Amino acid sequence: MESADFQPKIIGFLCRWCAYLGADLAGTSRAKYPPNMIPIRVMCSGRVDPTFVLQALADGADGVLIAGCHPGDCHYQSGNYRAAARYALLLEMLQQFGIEKERVRLEWVSAAEGEKFASVVAEMTEEVRRLGPLRWNRTEAVAP
Amino acid sequence: MDKLKFAVYWAASCGGCDVAILDINEKILDVAQVADIVLWPIALDFKYKDVEALPDASVDVCLFNGAVRNSEQEHMARLLRAKSKVMVAFGSCACFGGIPSLANVSTRERIFQRVYQDTLSTTNPDTVFPQTTCPVPEGELELPEFYDTVRSLEQVIPVEYFVPGCPPPVDLICTALDAIATGQLPPVGSTIASEKILCDECERERSEEKTVRQFKRPWQIIPDREKCFLEQGIICAGPGTRGGCGARCMKANMPCRGCFGPPLGVRDQGAKLLAAMASLVDSEDPTEIAEIVGQIKDPLGTFYRFGLANSVLGRVKP
Numbered sequence: 001m002e003s004a005d006f007q008p009k010i011i012g013f014l015c016r017w018c019a020y021l022g023a024d025l026a027g028t029s030r031a032k033y034p035p036n037m038i039p040i041r042v043m044c045s046g047r048v049d050p051t052f053v054l055q056a057l058a059d060g061a062d063g064v065l066i067a068g069c070h071p072g073d074c075h076y077q078s079g080n081y082r083a084a085a086r087y088a089l090l091l092e093m094l095q096q097f098g099i100e101k102e103r104v105r106l107e108w109v110s111a112a113e114g115e116k117f118a119s120v121v122a123e124m125t126e127e128v129r130r131l132g133p134l135r136w137n138r139t140e141a142v143a144p
Numbered sequence: 145m146d147k148l149k150f151a152v153y154w155a156a157s158c159g160g161c162d163v164a165i166l167d168i169n170e171k172i173l174d175v176a177q178v179a180d181i182v183l184w185p186i187a188l189d190f191k192y193k194d195v196e197a198l199p200d201a202s203v204d205v206c207l208f209n210g211a212v213r214n215s216e217q218e219h220m221a222r223l224l225r226a227k228s229k230v231m232v233a234f235g236s237c238a239c240f241g242g243i244p245s246l247a248n249v250s251t252r253e254r255i256f257q258r259v260y261q262d263t264l265s266t267t268n269p270d271t272v273f274p275q276t277t278c279p280v281p282e283g284e285l286e287l288p289e290f291y292d293t294v295r296s297l298e299q300v301i302p303v304e305y306f307v308p309g310c311p312p313p314v315d316l317i318c319t320a321l322d323a324i325a326t327g328q329l330p331p332v333g334s335t336i337a338s339e340k341i342l343c344d345e346c347e348r349e350r351s352e353e354k355t356v357r358q359f360k361r362p363w364q365i366i367p368d369r370e371k372c373f374l375e376q377g378i379i380c381a382g383p384g385t386r387g388g389c390g391a392r393c394m395k396a397n398m399p400c401r402g403c404f405g406p407p408l409g410v411r412d413q414g415a416k417l418l419a420a421m422a423s424l425v426d427s428e429d430p431t432e433i434a435e436i437v438g439q440i441k442d443p444l445g446t447f448y449r450f451g452l453a454n455s456v457l458g459r460v461k462p
Contacts, residue, residue: 050415054456071428084430085422089437093418096249096444098461136457 008062008128010037012121013048017075018110019067025114033118034125037065044068045106046079050090053104060137063103063128067120070108080108102127103134148179148204148325151195152234153224154186155217156244156294157210161235162186164311165207168318178325179204183224195223203227205324207234207307211244211453212295215276216288225301230329232320236310238297239335240405240413241453243310245294246445248452248459252292292462296453306335310403310450313389337388339408345387346394348372355426359439373399374424379446384410384417403450412456414447421447 014020020041026033042048045068053064066083074080087106095101105124109117154162162184166172182203183190206228212218225231236242247255256273260266278285297303307320320336323329330336338345350372360377367373373380373394381402382394389404406413425436440446448455 050418051412051456054412054415058456058458071430081428081433082423085425085427085433085437086419088430088434089418089422089440089443092437092440093414093443093447096442096460097457136461 006129006133008036008125008133009060010063010065010121010124010128011056011061012037012039012065012067013042013045013052014039014065014109015045015068015075015080016041016043018069018073019045019107019117021111022067022109022113022117025111026118027114029114031114031118033121036125036128037121044074044076044079045083046074046076046081048083048086050086053090057099057103057134058136060135062131062134063105063124065105065107065121065124067107067109067117070110073110099134099136100131102131149202150175150179150181151183151203151206151224151228152181152185152187153183153206153208153210153220155208155210155221155238155297156213157235157237157242159186160311161209161237164235164309164314164317167314168321171318171321175321175325192220192223195227198227200226201229203229205230205232207232208238208297208303209235211237211241212291212297212300213244213247214288214290218300219288221297221300230304230324231297231301232305232307233297233303234307235312236308236403236405236450238303239306239308239454240451241294241296242403242450245296245451245453246449247294249444250460251462252290256290293459294453299453304332305330308335308337308386308404309389313392315390316388335386335405335408337386337404340387341407342382342385342387342389342391342400342404346372346382346391346400348394350375354424356424357426357436359421359436361439361441367397367399369397379421379440381413381417381447381449383420384413384447401449402447405451405454413451414444414455417447418443 014023023039045066048066056064068080068083091101094104107120181188183195206224212221233239237244260273261268274287276287276289307316316336349370354374356377358377367376367378378399380399382400385400385402386404386407393400410416422437425433427433427436
């Protein structure tokens with residue numbers, strides 16, 4: 001099942017001020033990266049409630065990318081610091097759930113970093129492909 | 145008017161919810177006046193076959209406490225659902241999975257291995273584990289099937305009302321019983337508790353901005369009696385927990401552990417608590433942030449103490 005043709009499904013929560021523009025730049029500058037990440041624009045990486053991440057994984061995502069502004073650059077002053085603290089704690093908890101920490105990634109991508117955005121998505125896609133499908137929605141999570 | 149018919153059942157629970165019903169004291173006499181009890185295993189000697197003999201939808205209310213962890217409990221949940229007009233998930237275990245659903249970090253195999261083999265007080269040289277059937281000279285014996293995953297009541301059968309708490313406090317039990325006795329029931333799906341978070345009814349002093357540089361474990365601090373626990377660096381589940389308990393624990397100088405489950409509109413109590421605790425961290429340095437949140441030991445057990453079954457992920461990967 002972890003064959004080379006497994007196409008991981010990655011949900012990307014992208015900050016509207018930095019990472020989403022970084023993704024735009026990656027597009028306009030014709031940077032190539034795998035099509036496995038489905039972007040969702042959010043107002044701030046601090047808006048990404050850990051519930052969003054859990055729900056994405058539970059509903060069939062193999063990985064979740066959260067991308068926001070570099071430290072010090074948050075449009076709302078401190079949203080990305082909040083995201084950083086939640087992410088650190090979420091990683092601890094996900095590992096307790098048996099979910100590899102490589103499946104959830106937090107990255108800082110500015111509006112000028114199209115190349116970085118492309119390489120982050122490429123890198124993460126490969127990493128998740130290596131881990132294989134998560135298939136949380138098909139585990140016997142609710143049925144005994 | 146005919147008397148109402150009541151059933152009380154316990155599944156994966158400790159018995160505390162049954163005792164809480166008795167804690168309504170003399171009010172139990174009022175209940176006996178308006179209602180006949182048709183099943184209450186902890187207090188009265190009815191048999192399952194008595195319940196099976198009842199016509200469908202002939203029991204007015206069933207108070208079901210405990211989570212569902214084996215096939216006997218699932219059978220009784222389905223049976224009582226068929227016999228009851230109104231099903232009430234009574235207590236945190238029935239509502240959200242409760243403490244028993246923390247077993248969802250493990251599996252049947254690992255639990256059996258631990259309980260029937262590995263514990264120091266166990267001698268089991270023939271590796272005997274419980275079986276669902278067992279032939280003996282007199283015939284075949286049956287035991288319920290032990291499931292891998294503990295479920296809340298609502299994950300097994302439709303439920304009309306929820307009375308949370310570990311155990312539910314007396315005033316909420318009385319509210320629920322009065323509503324049933326007078327027939328003035330709230331909309332189906334209601335939780336008989338507050339719609340606000342616990343912090344809204346907590347009387348402790350708090351400042352505008354909460355900041356924490358060190359999360360303290362109980363042995364590291366004697367809590368101040370007046371001040372918000374979170375501001376003292378003590379993990380308190382208030383921000384992610386439904387109110388309605390009267391902040392009993394906080395009045396006894398104990399932080400909230402979350403037994404009333406998620407507040408209205410919150411899908412996942414653990415994720416909410418995780419976000420709330422992480423947001424207290426007063427640092428902008430990644431290494432320091434990691435160090436501070438690392439002081440929270442066992443985030444899964446702390447944030448899902450009463451609700452792992454009902455959480456978004458439901459259980460640990462088997």
